[in-house]
Amino acid sequence: MKMLGIIFSNIYDNQLGRLTEHRAMASVPYGGRYRLIDFVLTNMVSSSITSVGVITKSNYQSLMDHLGNGSEWDLDRKTDGLYILPPFSSGQTTVYKGKLEALQGAVNFLEHAMPDYVVLSDTNIVMRIDYRDMLKAHIKSGADITMLTKNCSELDEDVIRDTIVRCDESGRINDVRILPTDADKEGDKMGLGVYIISKKLLMKIIDDSRSYGLTNFERDCIQRSKDIINIRSYNHEGSIVVIDNLNNYYKGNMALLDTKINRELFVKNGPVYTKTRDEVPAKYDEYAVVKNSLIADGCVVNGTVENSILFRGVKVKKGAKITNSIVMQDTVIGKDATIANAILDKEVKISDNKMIVGDKQYPTILAKGVTI
Amino acid sequence: MLKTKECIAMLLAGGQGSRLGVLTKHLAKPAVPFGGKYRIIDFTLSNCINSGIDTVGVLTQYQPLLLNDYIGNGHPWGLNRNYGGVHILSPYTKSKTAEWYKGTANAIYQNIKFIDNYNPEYVVILSGDHIYKMDYSKMLAFHKEKQADCTIAVLDVPKEEASRFGIMNITDDNKIYEFEEKPPQPKSTKASMGVYIFTWDKLRKYLIEDEENAESSNDFGKNIIPAMLDAGENLYAYLFEGYWKDVGTIDSLWEANMDLLNDDLPMDLSDKKFKIFARNNSNPCTLIKDGAVVKNSLMSEGCIVEGNVNCSIISTNCEIQKGANILYSVIMSGGVVEEGATVQYAIVGENVVIKKGAVVGQLPGEYENADDWGVCVVGNNRVIEENQKVKSKEMV
Numbered sequence: 001m002k003m004l005g006i007i008f009s010n011i012y013d014n015q016l017g018r019l020t021e022h023r024a025m026a027s028v029p030y031g032g033r034y035r036l037i038d039f040v041l042t043n044m045v046s047s048s049i050t051s052v053g054v055i056t057k058s059n060y061q062s063l064m065d066h067l068g069n070g071s072e073w074d075l076d077r078k079t080d081g082l083y084i085l086p087p088f089s090s091g092q093t094t095v096y097k098g099k100l101e102a103l104q105g106a107v108n109f110l111e112h113a114m115p116d117y118v119v120l121s122d123t124n125i126v127m128r129i130d131y132r133d134m135l136k137a138h139i140k141s142g143a144d145i146t147m148l149t150k151n152c153s154e155l156d157e158d159v160i161r162d163t164i165v166r167c168d169e170s171g172r173i174n175d176v177r178i179l180p181t182d183a184d185k186e187g188d189k190m191g192l193g194v195y196i197i198s199k200k201l202l203m204k205i206i207d208d209s210r211s212y213g214l215t216n217f218e219r220d221c222i223q224r225s226k227d228i229i230n231i232r233s234y235n236h237e238g239s240i241v242v243i244d245n246l247n248n249y250y251k252g253n254m255a256l257l258d259t260k261i262n263r264e265l266f267v268k269n270g271p272v273y274t275k276t277r278d279e280v281p282a283k284y285d286e287y288a289v290v291k292n293s294l295i296a297d298g299c300v301v302n303g304t305v306e307n308s309i310l311f312r313g314v315k316v317k318k319g320a321k322i323t324n325s326i327v328m329q330d331t332v333i334g335k336d337a338t339i340a341n342a343i344l345d346k347e348v349k350i351s352d353n354k355m356i357v358g359d360k361q362y363p364t365i366l367a368k369g370v371t372i
Numbered sequence: 373m374l375k376t377k378e379c380i381a382m383l384l385a386g387g388q389g390s391r392l393g394v395l396t397k398h399l400a401k402p403a404v405p406f407g408g409k410y411r412i413i414d415f416t417l418s419n420c421i422n423s424g425i426d427t428v429g430v431l432t433q434y435q436p437l438l439l440n441d442y443i444g445n446g447h448p449w450g451l452n453r454n455y456g457g458v459h460i461l462s463p464y465t466k467s468k469t470a471e472w473y474k475g476t477a478n479a480i481y482q483n484i485k486f487i488d489n490y491n492p493e494y495v496v497i498l499s500g501d502h503i504y505k506m507d508y509s510k511m512l513a514f515h516k517e518k519q520a521d522c523t524i525a526v527l528d529v530p531k532e533e534a535s536r537f538g539i540m541n542i543t544d545d546n547k548i549y550e551f552e553e554k555p556p557q558p559k560s561t562k563a564s565m566g567v568y569i570f571t572w573d574k575l576r577k578y579l580i581e582d583e584e585n586a587e588s589s590n591d592f593g594k595n596i597i598p599a600m601l602d603a604g605e606n607l608y609a610y611l612f613e614g615y616w617k618d619v620g621t622i623d624s625l626w627e628a629n630m631d632l633l634n635d636d637l638p639m640d641l642s643d644k645k646f647k648i649f650a651r652n653n654s655n656p657c658t659l660i661k662d663g664a665v666v667k668n669s670l671m672s673e674g675c676i677v678e679g680n681v682n683c684s685i686i687s688t689n690c691e692i693q694k695g696a697n698i699l700y701s702v703i704m705s706g707g708v709v710e711e712g713a714t715v716q717y718a719i720v721g722e723n724v725v726i727k728k729g730a731v732v733g734q735l736p737g738e739y740e741n742a743d744d745w746g747v748c749v750v751g752n753n754r755v756i757e758e759n760q761k762v763k764s765k766e767m768v
Contacts, residue, residue, distance in 0.1 A: 032657030033673070071447065072654075259659065259676065266656035276448075276652040280641040281408035281672040281685075288667050294657040297409070297673050298642065309657070 002115035003135060003196070004080075005044040006106055007037060008099055010057040011193070012124045015245050018365050019345065024056060026123040027063040028243070029328050029346070031256050031265075032296040032311050035066050036123045036243065038274045039265075044119065045073045046270055047131040051080035053109045055102045057087055066275050073273050083109055098215035103206045110199060110206075118202050120217075122193035126241040126252065128269035131196070134234050138196045141171065143232040145201070147222070148194035150236050152184045158251070159242045163191035163218045165233060173231045176223040189233055191218070192240065201229075239264050250343060250363050253309050253326050257292055279312050287318050303333065317352070324360060328368075342366065375455060377490040379512055379569075381425045382483070383416055384476055385500035386433030391621045393767045394751030395721060400432060401620070402500030403439040405704045405722065407632050407641070408672040408687045410650045411442060412619060413500040417449045417458070418648045423508035425496065427456035429486055431479045433463060433472060448651045461486060475590030481579040487572065495575060497568040497592065503628050504565070504616035505639050505646060511610045512569055521574040521605040522597070524548065525567035525612045537563030538593050540609045548607040551597050562609055565616055568592065574605065615639035622767075626719055626747045629685045629702045632670055655688050663694060672705075679709065687722075701733065704752075713756075717764065721752035730756045734764040 009026035019028055026037035037054070044052055052075060056063060069075075070082030085106050099120075110118070117138070119131050129148070138146040149165060161183035166175035177183075183190075195217075197205075205221055214220035222231060239261050241252040256262050266272055279298030284290065289304040298313035303320035311329040316322060319336035326343045333339060334352035341358035345368040350356065354372050358364030366372070389401025396404060402413035413430075420428050428451060432439055439460075446458035461483050463472050473479035480487075480497065487495060494515065496508055506525070515523040526540050534555075540562045541550040552558070578596050582588050588595045600607060615638045617628040631637055641648055655674030660666060664677045671681070674689035679696030687705040692698060696709040699716040706723035709715055713726045718733035726732055732750060739745040746765035750756060754768060762768055 256656075257659070259661070262656065262659055271654035272656070273654045278448075278647045278649050278652070280648075281670040281687075282658065284666045284669050284671065284681075285635075286668055290660045290664065290666055292662045293660050295660060295671070296657045300642075 001117060001135060001139065003047070003049050003117045003119050003131060004110075004113045004115040004199075005040075005049045005052040005119045005121065005131075006103070006110075007040050007044075007052065007054045008102060008120070008122050008193075009037060009054050009060065009063055011099060011122050012244065015124075016243070016249060017246055018367050019246070019249065019343070020059070022059055022368065023062040024059050026054070027060075027066050028249070029311060030126065030243070031253060032294045032309050033277075034272060034274050035063075036126065037063065037066070038272055039126050039128070040121045040123050041073050041075075042270075042272045043127075043129050043131065044121075045075065045273070047119075047129075049119065049131065050075070050077060051083075051113055051115065053083045053085050053106050055085045055106055057102070060084075060086070068275065072275050080113075085109055098220075099217035100206070100209040100220055101215040103202070103217075104210055107203070107206060110203060113199070116199055118197055118199050120195045120197065120202075124243045125192050125194075126243065126265065127192070127236060127238055128265055128272075129194075129236060129238065130269075131194075134194075134196055137234050138232075141232050142230065143172075144197070144229040145222070145231045146196045146234050147173065147231060148192040148236055149189035149233040150192055150240060152188040152190055153186075155190060156242070156248075156251075158248055159190075160244045160248075161188075161190055162244070163193075163222070164188050165191060167233050171232050173222075173226055173233055176218070176226055178219060178223065189235070191222075191233075192236060196234075238269075241265075246343075246363070246365070247361065250326065254307070254324075256294055256309070257307065277312055285318075311346075320350075325363070345369075348372070377427050377456060377492045379425055379494040379496060379508075380427040380429070380456070380487065380490050380492045381420050381496040381498055381508070382429045382431065382480055382487070383413070383420075383498045383500050384479060385413060385430050385439060386436075386473055386479065387499075387501060388434040389501065389620060392625065393622065394749055395622075395625075395719070396435070397751060398435055399438045400434050400436060400500075403442055404619075404625070405687060406503065406619070406625070407629060408670045408685050409652075410648060412503065413439070413443075414449075414648055414650045415503050415505065416498050416500050417443075417446075417451065418646075419504075419506050419508060420496075420498075421450050421649070422646050423506075423512075425508060426451060426453050427490055427492075428458045429461045429483060430458060430500070431461050431473065431483065433479075436460070436462060442651055444651070449649045456490070459486070475595075476592045477579060477582055477588075477596050478590035480575075481583050481590070484576060484579065487576075492572050495570050495572045497570065499566040501620055502566065502616060502618055503639075504612075504614065505641075505643075505648070506567070506612060506614065506616075507646070508567070508569070511567070511612075514610050515569045515571075515608070518546075518608045519606065520569075520608040521571050522600055522607045523569045523610050524597070524607065525565045526562040526609045527565050527612050527616050529561050529563045531558070531561055534558035534561050534563060539563055542609045546609050546611070548601065548609050551593075551601060553593055562611070564593070565612060567612075569610075574600075613638075622719065622747055622749055626702060626717075629719075630683070630700065632685065633668055633683060653688065664692075679711075717746075718748045718750065718762070720750045721754065723753050724750050724756070725754075726750075726756045727758040727760070729759040730761070731759075732756060732762040739764065 075082040282299040285302035296312040303316040313330040331348040342364040349371040385402040389396040451458035658675040671686040672688040679692040716733040
């Protein structure tokens with residue numbers, strides 16, 4: 001059975017503050033060389049999905065630049081491949097508010113696609129999953145919609161409990177709460193923003209939502225229809241990293257310093273594909289002291305780096321000290337500068353001797369391109 | 373408009389590279405890994421595209437499978453063109469004959485039809501076993517300015533080393549009047565880099581004549597260049613200034629790798645306007661754990677390091693375990709160096725496992741006579757057993 005993929009690139013944009021000021025959630029940098037969308041795209045491609053639509057709304061220039069023609073994911077194809085679906089705003093509709101409305105822009109893409117099943121996914125959860133297993137369960141159970149879930153008891157305390165569901169004995173979802181305050185009761189599961197649904201039913205849902213003016217997939221479709229259609233949960237067993245606010249973004253990056261999670265995400269389930277930059281291997285100079293850190297290609301390190309993540313092309317001059325920080329692409333840290341508990345966006349320049357020190361609970365964020 | 377290419381490149385990549393021993397047992401020399409994430413051929417291929425040459429014929433013969441696979445459709449180098457691009461040219465059978473490439477000139481001769489398809493004015497002949505960054509378009513401008521029939525790139529080498537190279541004796545105007553292959557008493561220090569630009573009409577004629585001569589060994593240096601000089605054609609030397617290294621031997625391959633650690637090297641790999649491209653295998657960032665000490669080294673992505681690395685080149689996906697020591701060595705991709713193992717002055721091939729307590733290579737100080745000491749080599753996919761010792765100069 002063939003599937004096609006639809007990725008919502010802008011959902012949760014407002015939760016990452018400065019990091020999403022000029023970029024979509026999907027193109028938020030992660031883990032030293034990736035963008036969040038890389039994980040969803042790689043999972044889809046590794047699950048033999050060859051047709052992927054990316055629904056965009058705003059700030060999608062960096063995303064388009066990242067995706068190119070899809071060749072890094074082998075999605076540059078004659079039949080199928082990668083489709084960017086910008087807002088469908090002709091006629092009376094405007095830029096969409098929720099996923100249901102967003103899907104109206106994908107109607108043409110869906111109509112012309114061959115596969116019978118659709119995987120819908122957000123980009124804010126980093127994980128490795130084979131959607132083929134989920135589809136098998138979907139077909140076997142006779143569900144109308146299958147929702148990927150994780151037991152609340154397995155989630156980090158800080159993760160925002162967004163869509164919380166409970167199932168009956170057969171696994172059918174019989175209770176859906178959005179942002180409840182008492183989430184972690186026994187049997188509570190959180191939805192991970194991934195759904196499998198037949199193309200036929202999805203088209204009907206999109207059509208109904210248009211005529212009834214519904215916008216929110218979780219509230220207007222899942223919550224309202226749970227008694228009418230058979231919505232079931234499928235539990236994800238592997239590790240997940242939820243990027244739902246800035247603190248969790250910070251923690252979610254630091255999680256990659258744990259060898260087990262790192263290998264589970266990047267090696268055990270095959271490589272994660274991303275745009276290549278043809279950088280030189282990282283150079284460690286005479287005064288380099290690196291501990292418990294992730295270092296990308298193109299970095300030149302001549303200072304101290306501890307418990308930190310350096311993206312591609314970061315330069316750390318002699319005597320500089322970086323601790324507990326995330327430093328993005330092409331940022332330069334001057335001599336004897338001190339960076340602690342901070343997130344430095346791309347192309348930031350820190351002059352010699354400067355100090356940027358944040359709090360571990362609330363890391364300081366420097367926006368793209370600033371010079372200190 | 374009739375489609376033509378002004379200049380195309382032919383890259384000789386068929387050499388066995390027997391002096392690299394175990395490293396080239398199952399792959400051609402141009403495919404040997406270099407500098408942590410590259411293969412030797414990346415330098416010439418990248419030079420081509422960075423010089424505006426988007427049509428490259430790669431002549432392969434010895435163990436071509438990995439090389440063919442690596443080059444693929446040329447996408448990593450931007451050499452995937454509808455018209456032009458990179459082409460693998462292996463020897464093939466013709467209606468009357470079927471032969472291997474007999475020599476460098478014969479290899480080009482057998483592909484005259486390929487070149488004619490593009491109807492170029494100029495052809496650059498390159499070899500796939502040198503490490504250097506060079507803008508061939510500057511050399512082509514020189515070739516045109518001199519209205520030369522052939523231009524040979526030369527490098528000023530130290531006088532005492534000149535007898536190891538093909539030496540060009542030139543006039544003040546850079547015109548070549550004599551070529552000597554490895555002369556015992558060199559008259560000049562201008563050594564050929566194995567980079568030639570020919571005006572195609574001329575080269576075509578000399579290739580056909582050379583083929584008719586049964587005595588000829590069908591080699592550019594031995595036959596084509598001398599024949600053109602004898603006939604009084606215009607041959608010029610183009611002086612290249614910069615880093616260039618032949619990596620045909622274990623020692624020179626090791627040295628060239630170590631050269632990358634020198635900040636003053638006159639070859640900047642990180643120049644964004646002249647990148648060296650390579651096929652990329654999507655590896656995560658390197659994870660440096662507590663207790664690791666990494667200094668004066670180049671390290672590619674996908675590694676996990678808990679041990680000590682000094683003055684070394686570590687390629688993609690290596691694992692350096694606790695207490696392991698790497699010194700002045702090259703570890704190719706997928707290598708595992710287990711706890712307490714030592715690797716010093718060594719080239720370690722791809723996917724090698726060095727077990728606990730093993731010692732690979734020896735320090736120069738362990739030998740009284742410096743000539744007895746040398747770099748050791750571990751071939752691809754080998755396992756060095758616990759506490760095993762690999763001596764200096766040894767190849768396993």
